[in-house]
Amino acid sequence: MQNSTKECKVVCYVGNDGLTVLRCPKCDTTKTIDTNSQNFAFKTFKANCKCGVLIKGQIEFRRYYRKTVRLSGFYLHRETGIRGDIIVANISLMGAGFSCLGKHNLQKGDQLDITFTLDNPKRSTVTLWVEVQSINEKLVGVKRRDSEIQQPDLGFYLR
Ligand SMILES: [Zn+2]
Numbered sequence: 001m002q003n004s005t006k007e008c009k010v011v012c013y014v015g016n017d018g019l020t021v022l023r024c025p026k027c028d029t030t031k032t033i034d035t036n037s038q039n040f041a042f043k044t045f046k047a048n049c050k051c052g053v054l055i056k057g058q059i060e061f062r063r064y065y066r067k068t069v070r071l072s073g074f075y076l077h078r079e080t081g082i083r084g085d086i087i088v089a090n091i092s093l094m095g096a097g098f099s100c101l102g103k104h105n106l107q108k109g110d111q112l113d114i115t116f117t118l119d120n121p122k123r124s125t126v127t128l129w130v131e132v133q134s135i136n137e138k139l140v141g142v143k144r145r146d147s148e149i150q151q152p153d154l155g156f157y158l159r
Contacts (some may be wrong), residue, residue, distance in 0.1 A: 008053050013060045013093050013155055015144075020059065027051035027107065035059065060155065066092040067158055073098075073116025077106075078129075086140075087117045093151075093158060095130065095143040106132050106140055124153035 012020040018036035025031070029049060042076035052123040063073045075098075085101040096114065100106070115127040128151070 006053055007056060008112050009056045009155075011058045011060055011152070013018070013092065013151075020088070022047065022055065022057060024049040024051060024053055024055060026053045032057075033062075058153075060093075066090045069119070071119060073114060075100075075110060075112045075114045078088070078111040078113060086114065086116070089131045089139060090159070091154070093144075093155065095133070095141065096138045097141045099138050100140065104140075106135060108132050109137065111140065111145065116155050118153060120153070122153065124157070126151060126154050127152075 002115040008025045010022060010025060012022050012033060013128050014035050015022045016036060019088055020035065022031045023035055027049060029051065032046075043059045043061075045057045045059070046058060047056055068090050069088055071091070071134055072085070073088055074083055074085050076083050082105075086098040088096055088098045090097045098114065106112075112130050112132065113127055115125060118124045118126060125137065128144055129146040131145050132140060133143045134141035
């Protein structure tokens with residue numbers, strides 16, 4: 001059984017930029033993987049971390065799958081500190097769309113933290129650093145800026 005304690009499974013979610021970060025669960029060492037410059041036709045790999053852990057990695061390319069949801073939460077404007085309640089209407093690993101419950105002054109390019117609760121059994125709370133990409137009458141579209149941060153609960157939720 002000695003081997004099993006030194007093995008870790010890690011899922012790496014690939015961002016819009018084709019980059020993903022492999023993080024060793026044991027020692028937190030990170031390594032950026034560029035799936036553009038390497039042939040990642042295969043989706044699994046093994047890597048030895050310097051701490052001795054054998055990482056069994058899995059590359060996830062599901063970039064654009066968008067799940068239609070209805071999740072309540074709020075945004076926090078990173079510059080102004082203004083906060084507002086939102087309903088998240090769709091979510092993907094790359095971004096989200098939400099409607100604001102009150103008036104808002106959001107503009108394209110604004111940086112926000114959006115926090116919402118998933119309707120999974122764990123009721124996981126997810127906070128994402130996002131940038132406003134589009135504003136329609138009812139829906140604010142945002143893309144994630146924190147693709148380097150793994151969100152295991154969100155990844156599992158979108159499965
Ligand atoms: Zn390590």
